[in-house]
Amino acid sequence: MATFELYRRSTIGMCLTETLDEMVSNGTLSPELAIQVLVQFDKSMTEALENQVKSKVTIKGHLHTYRFCDNVWTFILKDATFKNDEIQEAVNRVKIVACDSKLLSQ
Amino acid sequence: MAGSNLSVSRVYIDVIDDVIAKVRDEFINYGAGEAVLSELQSLWEMKMMHIGAITANIDRSSAASRHPPSAHLNPLHDLNVPYQGPTEEYETPTAEMLFPPTPLQTPIHTPLPGIDPPMYNIPTGPSDYAPSPLSDVRNGVVDIKASRPNPYMQPPSPWMPTRPLGVDVNVAYVEGREDANREPPHHPATQDFFTSSTGKRKRDEYPSRLPPGTYMPQQDGSSDVIIEFEMGNSSSQVDQQGNESSSIPQLDGIDDEYDNLFQYPSVPAEDYNNVVQTPAEHELRAPTPAAVGTPRQTNNVSGDDEEPPLNEDDDDDDDLDDLEQGEEEPTTQHLVLAQFDKVTRTKNRWKCTLKDGIMHLNNRDILFNKAMGEFDF
Numbered sequence: 096m097a098t099f100e101l102y103r104r105s106t107i108g109m110c111l112t113e114t115l116d117e118m119v120s121n122g123t124l125s126p127e128l129a130i131q132v133l134v135q136f137d138k139s140m141t142e143a144l145e146n147q148v149k150s151k152v153t154i155k156g157h158l159h160t161y162r163f164c165d166n167v168w169t170f171i172l173k174d175a176t177f178k179n180d181e182i183q184e185a186v187n188r189v190k191i192v193a194c195d196s197k198l199l200s201q
Numbered sequence: 202m203a204g205s206n207l208s209v210s211r212v213y214i215d216v217i218d219d220v221i222a223k224v225r226d227e228f229i230n231y232g233a234g235e236a237v238l239s240e241l242q243s244l245w246e247m248k249m250m251h252i253g254a255i256t257a258n259i260d261r262s263s264a265a266s267r268h269p270p271s272a273h274l275n276p277l278h279d280l281n282v283p284y285q286g287p288t289e290e291y292e293t294p295t296a297e298m299l300f301p302p303t304p305l306q307t308p309i310h311t312p313l314p315g316i317d318p319p320m321y322n323i324p325t326g327p328s329d330y331a332p333s334p335l336s337d338v339r340n341g342v343v344d345i346k347a348s349r350p351n352p353y354m355q356p357p358s359p360w361m362p363t364r365p366l367g368v369d370v371n372v373a374y375v376e377g378r379e380d381a382n383r384e385p386p387h388h389p390a391t392q393d394f395f396t397s398s399t400g401k402r403k404r405d406e407y408p409s410r411l412p413p414g415t416y417m418p419q420q421d422g423s424s425d426v427i428i429e430f431e432m433g434n435s436s437s438q439v440d441q442q443g444n445e446s447s448s449i450p451q452l453d454g455i456d457d458e459y460d461n462l463f464q465y466p467s468v469p470a471e472d473y474n475n476v477v478q479t480p481a482e483h484e485l486r487a488p489t490p491a492a493v494g495t496p497r498q499t500n501n502v503s504g505d506d507e508e509p510p511l512n513e514d515d516d517d518d519d520d521l522d523d524l525e526q527g528e529e530e531p532t533t534q535h536l537v538l539a540q541f542d543k544v545t546r547t548k549n550r551w552k553c554t555l556k557d558g559i560m561h562l563n564n565r566d567i568l569f570n571k572a573m574g575e576f577d578f
Contacts, residue, residue: 101538105559106566107213110248111220114241123240128231132224132241139219144557144568147212152560152569154537158551158576168541168553172576177562179569184562189535191574193555196540 098137099194102144111136141199152179156189166195209566210255217245254566453507536561539572549578 102108115132118124156175162168170191177184221242228238249255539558544551555572 099540102559104536105538106252106254106561107216107249107559110252110254111245114244114248117244118237118241123237124233125231128224128227128233131227132220135220135223136216139216139223140559141557143212143216143219144559144570147215148557148568148570150567150569152558152567152572154572154574154576156574156576158578161551161578163544168544170551170553170574170576177560177567179567182567184567186535186562189537189562191537191539191555193537193539193541193544193553193558196542196556199540 096138097198098134099141099199100133100137101192101194102137102140103133104192105140108136108140150179150181152177154191159188166198168193206256206565209568212568213249213255213566214246217242217249253564534561535563539569546578551576551578 103112111133115124115129119126119129154172154175154177156172158170159173160169160171162170168191170193172189172191173187175186175189177186221238225235225238228234246255250257537555537558537560539555542554542556544553546552551574553574553576555574556570558569558572560567560569
């Protein structure tokens with residue numbers, strides 16, 4: 096089953112990748128196992144986001160760059176604000192990477 | 202709500218638990234064992250805590266109840282409680298190794314003086330590691346799953362800052378290791394392998410072509426040897442690198458004056474003209490030259506004698522924007538990772554609906570289930 100590897104770029108994904116890197120490089124873990132861990136992470140993360148997270152966010156900003164390639168949208172926004180019920184964040188530059196949600200549910 | 206940080210932490214911890222639970226079978230089938238799994242989990246959590254992505258005092262019992270298949274996942278007691286001492290299993294030194302009281306440093310491998318390093322594998326000796334000291338130590342207690350995660354979740358409070366990860370994990374790791382150096386110091390080569398990006402490794406799939414336990418000596422740059430040309434006498438490549446039978450005197454390669462400037466002690470003399478048979482210990486290189494028609498190495502040695510540098514790494518960052526990473530630190534780039542349901546545009550007005558996303562903004566993580574975006578181009 097294919098997974099979105101996109102979440103590996105998040106904080107939690109990078110921590111996992113680093114941990115796996117260390118363990119593989121010192122021989123604790125085999126690369127094949129490490130890959131399986133990453134794949135499982137992809138699934139678990141996707142599932143958790145679907146089921147455990149309930150918040151809704153609005154995003155506004157100036158679109159500086161857009162790109163659609165391999166079914167992945169990449170936007171670069173300038174002076175963007177992110178709002179939800181609790182918080183509001185403003186950033187001067189943000190990159191948004193989005194995969195097609197339909198690809199997973201095929 | 203008490204603050205989104207707590208709920209984000211909870212989700213992360215759930216994910217970690219879920220992943221660990223689901224790969225447990227794989228680990229066991231593969232023969233890696235419970236110990237390695239625990240190490241993975243604790244290292245992962247430690248990094249997360251260090252970075253501030255999760256908080257320490259999360260109650261994990263609810264996480265355990267949410268995942269019935271992993272019912273053997275023992276609900277942990279409060280992480281803030283100091284480590285109670287070994288019950289039946291993991292030796293205390295191991296836990297202390299992981300959370301040394303002299304902290305604020307990422308690498309858990311930094312041993313305390315007086316702690317017997319072989320207890321916890323200072324990960325320098327790849328070949329020695331897998332069969333032994335650690336697994337010997339822990340094998341006896343692998344069966345006991347009770348409070349398995351516990352020993353690793355006891356960070357002493359001074360160690361618990363929420364400061365951002367300002368230190369490169371890998372660099373500090375190297376330093377710590379050199380203190381307790383029990384292995385020949387060949388590791389920097391391996392270290393370089395995954396810190397300095399070979400190409401775009403940082404975000405790409407997990408390459409690791411290196412079988413565990415392989416010593417990887419430097420074979421490029423000054424240590425460059427060979428490339429065996431099986432085909433024809435004079436390929437163009439050979440000509441570029443200097444053909445002995447050519448009438449043009451060779452001024453580069455072994456004949457340049459570069460070597461006189463720098464003396465490399467243990468480097469075999471570079472000689473591109475003599476075809477040397479290398480023992481193929483380095484899988485990256487060995488089969489390629491003969492098999493493929495263009496025996497160019499993956500490293501940048503070939504062809505840059507006379508040609509200008511290729512500047513391959515100029516665009517390492519994904520974006521080709523000019524006005525970006527120069528201004529901001531690359532590490533705090535604000536990022537949103539999500540799935541899109543719909544993206545539309547009317548004139549210069551873009552609208553999109555996203556779902557299931559992780560946002561990293563202003564150094565904090567925010568998760569969302571749905572997002573609506575409106576952008577002006």
